[in-house]
Amino acid sequence: MKNFDWIVIGAGLTGSALSYELAKQGLTVLLLEKDPNYENATHYSYGGISYWSGTDDFSIKLCQESREIHHNLSKELGDNTEFRELYLMLTVPVDKNPKIIAEDYQKFYIKPQLLTPKEAVKIEPLLNTDAISGCLQLPQGHINPRKTNAAYQQAFLRLGGTINYEEVTQLLFQNTTFTGIKTTQETYSSGNVVICAGGLSRLLLKNIGVTVNIYFTHSQLILTPKVDINLKNLVMPAILNRLDIEKQSGDSEIKSLWNNTSDEIISDVMEPGAIQFLDGSFCLGQISQIITNPQAKINSNLAETTIREGVGKILPELQNLPGKLHHCLVAFCPDSNFLVGKIDGFQGLHLFSGFTGTLMFAPPLAKRFASWVKEDYQKMPSLSS
Numbered sequence: 001m002k003n004f005d006w007i008v009i010g011a012g013l014t015g016s017a018l019s020y021e022l023a024k025q026g027l028t029v030l031l032l033e034k035d036p037n038y039e040n041a042t043h044y045s046y047g048g049i050s051y052w053s054g055t056d057d058f059s060i061k062l063c064q065e066s067r068e069i070h071h072n073l074s075k076e077l078g079d080n081t082e083f084r085e086l087y088l089m090l091t092v093p094v095d096k097n098p099k100i101i102a103e104d105y106q107k108f109y110i111k112p113q114l115l116t117p118k119e120a121v122k123i124e125p126l127l128n129t130d131a132i133s134g135c136l137q138l139p140q141g142h143i144n145p146r147k148t149n150a151a152y153q154q155a156f157l158r159l160g161g162t163i164n165y166e167e168v169t170q171l172l173f174q175n176t177t178f179t180g181i182k183t184t185q186e187t188y189s190s191g192n193v194v195i196c197a198g199g200l201s202r203l204l205l206k207n208i209g210v211t212v213n214i215y216f217t218h219s220q221l222i223l224t225p226k227v228d229i230n231l232k233n234l235v236m237p238a239i240l241n242r243l244d245i246e247k248q249s250g251d252s253e254i255k256s257l258w259n260n261t262s263d264e265i266i267s268d269v270m271e272p273g274a275i276q277f278l279d280g281s282f283c284l285g286q287i288s289q290i291i292t293n294p295q296a297k298i299n300s301n302l303a304e305t306t307i308r309e310g311v312g313k314i315l316p317e318l319q320n321l322p323g324k325l326h327h328c329l330v331a332f333c334p335d336s337n338f339l340v341g342k343i344d345g346f347q348g349l350h351l352f353s354g355f356t357g358t359l360m361f362a363p364p365l366a367k368r369f370a371s372w373v374k375e376d377y378q379k380m381p382s383l384s385s
């Protein structure tokens with residue numbers, strides 16, 4: 001049986017960044033991914049790095065560290081993450097007062113600039129001024145999430161790390177001490193595991209009787225091929241209803257629904273947004289649905305129509321672009337920005353998931369996690385189940 005210092009489950013951005021940082025500390029690391037096609041949240045992400053969004057000393061510090069890391073990441077990893085600075089244009093619908101919506105953003109350490117529709121269209125000519133009463137403009141970083149993920153993995157492999165495409169089916173314990181895992185093909189032994197399985201982190205924990213406050217949405221979006229239209233900024237709505245439905249998952253009534261898996265749609269939001277990558281392709285989004293069954297079937301035709309109509313109102317030229325609907329799970333945690341640390345009551349069991357703003361928070365926290373492991377394990381936060 002092969003033995004590793006650490007096993008990391010899930011090779012999205014969280015697992016890839018963390019594997020790289022652990023390997024950089026000289027540890028032997030096995031990264032396991034069940035899906036060689038990477039149909040995951042990282043693959044379908046817009047790629048925005050919201051370093052304006054810190055609200056307290058710690059999150060502001062992480063925002064600043066993240067900005068620094070992303071600026072240097074291509075150089076450090078030896079592959080291009082396509083990092084750039086652009087604007088986040090947060091659209092306010094015609095029936096809402098932009099000044100009131102802007103008040104919600106005063107808690108962030110970088111405040112948005114409030115633009116009239118006329119001012120906004122000068123910065124983003126594809127916007128439909130009839131559909132908005134204003135726009136909040138924020139400076140934001142942007143990466144290609146697929147390339148960044150691949151860059152982390154290549155750097156991890158160069159450090160001697162191992163990536164195997166196998167599904168983890170069982171976590172093994174002796175009493176409450178983690179000893180290894182079983183996959184569809186092999187058994188591996190290790191004293192430490194970290195779950196970075198995105199939307200499926202909840203299920204892996206549930207299977208061993210651990211319930212922490214981590215949930216998932218079913219997200220739906222359209223990816224297009226390269227097209228000859230130029231969108232300059234990342235466009236999203238200023239009112240993020242997704243955050244409300246995520247918060248509600250912490251309410252006791254909804255929390256109890258998560259005890260059983262069902263195909264029922266508990267809540268459903270559409271937030272018209274769009275980003276163009278440097279290769280000319282677009283990601284148009286995004287529907288977020290709370291459905292407790294991770295395998296639930298999505299109504300693809302309805303989702304595609306809803307996204308096209310929603311995006312078309314704000315950015316009419318994008319409505320009929322060629323493209324295909326995709327679906328993935330996105331992990332979230334209703335009462336904090338992330339769940340990072342060791343799980344109480346178990347030795348060797350860790351979680352690194354549930355991020356709000358994963359592309360921003362995961363890189364600096366992966367560095368911290370790896371230095372806690374190497375230098376000061378006592379300092380690593382504990383997560384109670």
Ligand SMILES: Cc1cc2nc3c(=O)[nH]c(=O)nc-3n(C[C@H](O)[C@H](O)[C@H](O)COP(=O)(O)OP(=O)(O)OC[C@H]3O[C@@H](n4cnc5c(N)ncnc54)[C@H](O)[C@@H]3O)c2cc1C
Nearest residue numbers: 010012013014034040041042045046048168198357358359
């Ligand atoms: C349309 C859209 C736009 C977004 N825009 C942004 C944005 O602008 N900025 C931002 O910060 N975030 C954004 N997000 C969210 C962000 O993309 C995700 O939060 C992030 O990519 C999640 O990374 P992850 O590693 O936690 O999960 P994932 O990328 O989902 O990776 C988890 C991996 O674990 C694997 N796995 C699960 N179970 C097992 C198992 N048993 N064995 C082995 N492997 C397993 C899965 O196959 C998967 O590959 C967006 C998401 C979507 C859908």
